[in-house]
Amino acid sequence: LGARALLHAVRAAVREAQAQGEDWRSVIDGLRPHTPRLWRALPEAEARRFLRVVRPFWEVHRHRMPPEVAAQVAAFRGRGALRFQAARIVDAQATGSEVVLRLKERGGDALETLRADWVVNCTGPGAASTASSTPVVRSLVEGGWLEPDPFGLGVHTDSLGHALAGGNAVDSLLVIGTLRKATQWESTAVPELRVQASDAARAVATTLGWPAPA
Numbered sequence: 001l002g003a004r005a006l007l008h009a010v011r012a013a014v015r016e017a018q019a020q021g022e023d024w025r026s027v028i029d030g031l032r033p034h035t036p037r038l039w040r041a042l043p044e045a046e047a048r049r050f051l052r053v054v055r056p057f058w059e060v061h062r063h064r065m066p067p068e069v070a071a072q073v074a075a076f077r078g079r080g081a082l083r084f085q086a087a088r089i090v091d092a093q094a095t096g097s098e099v100v101l102r103l104k105e106r107g108g109d110a111l112e113t114l115r116a117d118w119v120v121n122c123t124g125p126g127a128a129s130t131a132s133s134t135p136v137v138r139s140l141v142e143g144g145w146l147e148p149d150p151f152g153l154g155v156h157t158d159s160l161g162h163a164l165a166g167g168n169a170v171d172s173l174l175v176i177g178t179l180r181k182a183t184q185w186e187s188t189a190v191p192e193l194r195v196q197a198s199d200a201a202r203a204v205a206t207t208l209g210w211p212a213p214a
Contacts, residue, residue: 001041003050007057028061032186039185044150051151059123087112092119137179145173149182157183160203161196171207174200 010031014024031038042050050058065073076082087103090111094100101114137155140146140163146155147165156164157180163173176196180187187196201213 001038001043002046003042003054006038006050007054025064032191035186036184040183047151056123140173145170146175151182154179154182154187160199162203174203176200 010027013027017027018024039047073082077084085103086106088106090102090104092099092101097117099116099119101116101119103112103114104110105112137146141148141155144165146163148155155175157175158164158169161174161176161180162169162171163175164170177193178188180196184192184196186192198213204210205212
């Protein structure tokens, strides 16, 4: 299983859906129940390739803006207040009251210098959600209760959300939410979080010897 093969499979499914008059979004949404299994099946090298190359395309198709927001964005673009540019940030330097960015456009080698008052990272969960980003989580990592994943996405957990440390489940510590992105990938939206909360409740009930929640 590889990142390229998955990308080609999704594109083929989208083309087939559109040929049958269906919305391409149904293909992306239909993947959600299967995404954790596919993510865990990727070898580490392929997972890194997905994060480096495919992730931006997946994110913009998976996490879509509401139509009302899209209309506002279109209005901003129409009057020249907003522009899109596909590029990679080569470096950034703070110089007093501004940030100087050097960009390399997609498909080109030329560098462009851009000066900005603010730079806002809107690419979704990233460095701010890593295991060392907050004192509480960092102390649990240092104490051996949590184990960060190699990609910096979160921490290792088992199928019910128990934290994994040294390959062993910590029965008294359950994880829900963004930190489970390391093993679930889909771990930010309400449908997935609802399932995680239900699994955690069942795990707690089992540990305490209570009847499982309905």
